Amino acid sequence: MPASIIEVPVVDPPLAAIGTSDGDEAARIQARLIELGFWVSGADGDYGLTTRQAVMAFQKYMGFNDPDGKVDEPTAAALTNMDLRPVSRANSGTLVEIDKGKQLLYFVIDGKTEWVLNASTGNGQSYTEPDQNTPGEIISGVSLTPSGLHNVNRERPEGWWEGDLGEIYRPKYFVGGVAVHGSNSIPNYPASHGCVRVSVPAMDWIWESGIMPMDSPVWVHDGA
Incomplete structure (x- = not known):
C-alpha cells in the first residue's frame, strides 16, 4: 500500500x-x-x-x-x-491543494493528506460591481479561481478588512488578488468572486497552526 x-x-x-x-x-x-x-x-x-x-x-x-x-x-x-x-491528488511534497471539482481544500504534508477543509471557490460568472475601496469606480471580471501551481506571496494577519469586492478575513494570497480567506458563507457549491473561502474558525486555525506559511505551494485544479 x-x-x-x-x-x-x-x-x-x-x-x-x-x-x-x-x-x-x-x-x-x-x-x-x-x-x-x-x-x-x-x-x-x-x-x-x-x-x-x-x-x-x-x-x-x-x-x-x-x-x-x-x-x-x-x-x-x-x-x-x-x-x-x-487522499488528495498530490502524493509527494508539502503543499496546499484546492480541488475545484469537489470544492475542498487539502493540506498535504510530506506526501500525506493531513487535513481536509470545506471550501468554496469562484463561481465562474461575470460580475460588474462597485469597488469597495475606491468610491465611484466599477470593477468587472469573471469569478474564476485560477488553476495551476502558485505560491503564497502576501498575507494579512489582522481580522476583517474591506477587499475590493467585499469583506474578507485574514487572507493568504497566492495569485494576484486571489486568496484563501475566512468567510461567513461557505456553501456546498462555488460561490466566490475567485477567492477560496473557508470558515472563520478554520482560517484562525490556519494562522495559529502555521500550516500555510509564506511561499507555501498552492496547487489549484479542477479535480478531473
Whole structure:
C-alpha cells in the first residue's frame, strides 16, 4: 500500500444519525472526523459551525449529491465504515491543494493528506460591481479561481478588512488578488468572486497552526 494511503479502523458501535444535535454522540462524530482528517475545532459534543463544515467536507469527499453538513443515516454509515483516510491528488511534497471539482481544500504534508477543509471557490460568472475601496469606480471580471501551481506571496494577519469586492478575513494570497480567506458563507457549491473561502474558525486555525506559511505551494485544479 502506498505510504500516502493510511488505514483506519471502522467505528464500533456504529455512529448514529443525529442530524445536528449536540451531545455525546456528536462528540463521537467529531472524534471520528478528526481521526479521518476532516478539520473540526474539537470533540466537545457541541454541533457547531466547524462540525457542520467538517461533515459537509466529508459528504463532498464521498460524493454525496446534496452535502448539507447534517449527519443522516447514509452519512453516519459512511463515517462508521470508512477504513482509509482521505487522499488528495498530490502524493509527494508539502503543499496546499484546492480541488475545484469537489470544492475542498487539502493540506498535504510530506506526501500525506493531513487535513481536509470545506471550501468554496469562484463561481465562474461575470460580475460588474462597485469597488469597495475606491468610491465611484466599477470593477468587472469573471469569478474564476485560477488553476495551476502558485505560491503564497502576501498575507494579512489582522481580522476583517474591506477587499475590493467585499469583506474578507485574514487572507493568504497566492495569485494576484486571489486568496484563501475566512468567510461567513461557505456553501456546498462555488460561490466566490475567485477567492477560496473557508470558515472563520478554520482560517484562525490556519494562522495559529502555521500550516500555510509564506511561499507555501498552492496547487489549484479542477479535480478531473
